[in-house]
Ligand code: SF4
């Protein structure tokens with residue numbers, strides 16, 4: 001009998017890009033569920049819009065680049081990018097915001113650079129920054145916690161861009177803290193306001209806990225490496241603790257920083273994107289610390305209330321140099 | 330399908346992965362004698378034996394049919410009695426599908442044996458004598474390297490630790506395990522002979538912790554000796570020499586260093602058994618235990634096979650193929666070689682025949698996950714190496730220590746993008762060797778050319794000098810003649 005010959009190893013690997021991506025997507029589900037509980041159907045609409053746009057754009061790009069559509073689409077990377085964009089932007093942003101963002105992520109941030117594996121910037125974060133700069137108004141109108149929107153209300157808000165109903169929009173605590181501190185308010189007074197829950201926003205606290213849950217699941221499944229999330233959190237907590245211990249009427253507490261904004265989502269889901277992160281062990285620690293401390297700096301002294309996206313892009317930019325200088329291990 | 334948990338729990342050696350064992354340890358079955366036995370004269374990379382029989386010769390079991398051709402060759406013995414019918418080119422067990430000259434032996438089924446010369450008092454014999462006996466028995470490392478054992482036991486430096494490798498870390502293979510269960514006592518006798526030859530103080534048998542029966546058998550066999558036995562975790566590649574040493578002694582041998590430079594030597598457990606047979610029984614190496622397994626075979630089992638038996642006869646002895654028989658691998662699934670035909674005969678180092686369905690691999694771009702670097706037992710950066718191999722940047726390959734790659738395949742197996750890393754490394758290694766050879770040859774040619782030029786120049790100079798001398802002489806003569814005329 002004759003046989004074909006190939007090269008060892010002959011052990012089929014049951015690891016795949018698809019497996020990684022779908023684990024990450026599964027790990028996002030708790031956070032999505034919590035957001036649904038707080039925001040209602042608006043978040044689901046954003047997700048559907050993003051996914052639809054992402055898959056369509058991906059398919060078009062692949063056709064244009066003469067690649068195999070099925071195998072690349074089924075790897076789940078476009079799906080994940082879409083999900084991350086949908087849950088990062090305000091849930092009541094108009095439909096064209098999420099569509100433009102997703103289009104930008106897949107077309108410009110991913111395929112122009114050569115597709116999965118070659119993109120220097122995390123596509124979701126590149127899109128987020130692009131949207132924030134292009135549509136600052138729509139990107140800073142957040143849905144208030146507990147303003148659950150039923151299907152028709154959500155539809156009206158997102159598609160016919162009605163002026164928001166009373167009580168549906170509010171600032172985030174990061175926003176609030178920033179502006180009020182500027183006005184000379186004391187931090188202790190600011191935190192008395194209704195927007196605050198135990199530590200940060202009433203809703204963000206729980207959403208961030210859900211991200212933490214998903215992140216722990218990914219760590220447990222060895223989908224992500226512990227170094228990056230740990231370093232991001234440390235990079236944020238260390239300067240926050242120092243500043244807080246110097247003057248706690250001016251600087252928010254480290255736990256506040258942890259639970260506010262997109263901190264934990266960034267630490268577990270964004271910074272850990274292997275394509276755009278550092279790949280050596282030491283490199284990952286440095287990369288994570290960089291993101292954490294950049295988040296803190298931009299939040300405290302920068303022009304934007306939340307900073308995860310900027311921090312990630314800046315760190316993406318430095319990842320190749322980090323790897324290069326650590327080459328000798 | 331395999332399921333693996335590729336990050337290991339214990340820190341026994343660097344890198345490595347946990348693989349599903351798939352080992353079905355069976356009793357060792359003796360298959361019927363094949364009609365035809367095939368002996369390639371090619372032994373291993375540029376080592377050959379030369380035939381010492383003619384077509385039509387009758388040979389007995391154990392008779393030498395080919396003698397060594399170079400210092401690193403070993404003799405070949407007939408595994409059964411019969412007639413030499415041909416010496417011709419056949420496909421051999423080689424990754425690149427080589428056809429080489431082979432001695433073909435038509436068996437007569439009588440198993441007429443050449444008289445054996447046992448040596449029971451090996452302790453009284455000197456090392457030289459025992460080594461020669463091992464050499465004449467045609468023993469090579471049966472773990473896969475095919476290096477002549479007599480040469481390996483000829484240590485120039487003192488060896489403090491002898492390690493008998495019974496780890497057998499590759500999935501599917503269980504020939505060493507079943508051999509240990511069947512012949513533990515004889516293995517220990519063989520081990521004592523090695524220890525006597527090497528004069529090592531310490532001898533450790535290393536076995537994976539997933540083989541309790543073999544462990545128990547060996548444990549009871551070492552009772553009256555000072556040989557130790559130690560379990561190593563079932564992490565692939567625990568059976569790699571450096572990995573094994575690190576797992577049992579904690580000592581890490583640096584990449585560029587050979588293990589015997591640090592005072593270690595490793596011998597496979599099956600080699601120990603072969604040495605027992607060679608010395609105590611006076612029998613040359615003509616048979617070995619081989620695992621025939623995989624989804625493509627009806628009855629997976631371990632066979633006591635005659636070296637030189639064509640694969641198809643062994644498959645027959647295992648009830649034939651199933652309809653999953655799509656590829657034929659000699660060796661394990663991680664480091665074995667795929668063979669093109671089952672007409673190929675097994676050789677001394679064939680420890681396993683694995684018949685499996687084909688795997689489908691859809692390669693995607695590298696996502697830089699770093700998993701490959703994490704599992705690499707040689708602490709390399711496979712992802713970088715792949716990049717440089719593909720872009721043919723050989724200097725960078727060398728910089729990133731491609732030479733230290735043991736081709737274990739761990740990186741390949743964990744890669745989510747299913748990139749054929751090992752294949753790229755093999756190609757790169759071959760290219761680099763080729764280039765080395767070329768530069769050496771070029772340097773040689775250049776030297777030769779320069780010498781030639783030198784010589785030419787010297788001859789020309791000499792000629793010119795002679796010419797000048799002659800001219801001067803003529804001038805002198807002319808001057809003298811003119812003088813004479815004047816006078
Ligand atoms: S095949 Fe080479 S590079 Fe890959 S894990 Fe093994 S030693 Fe490392």
Ligand code: SF4
Pocket residue numbers: 694695696697698699700701702711712715740743744745746747748
């Ligand atoms: S395992 Fe594969 S995808 Fe991951 S870094 Fe290595 S080569 Fe790239």
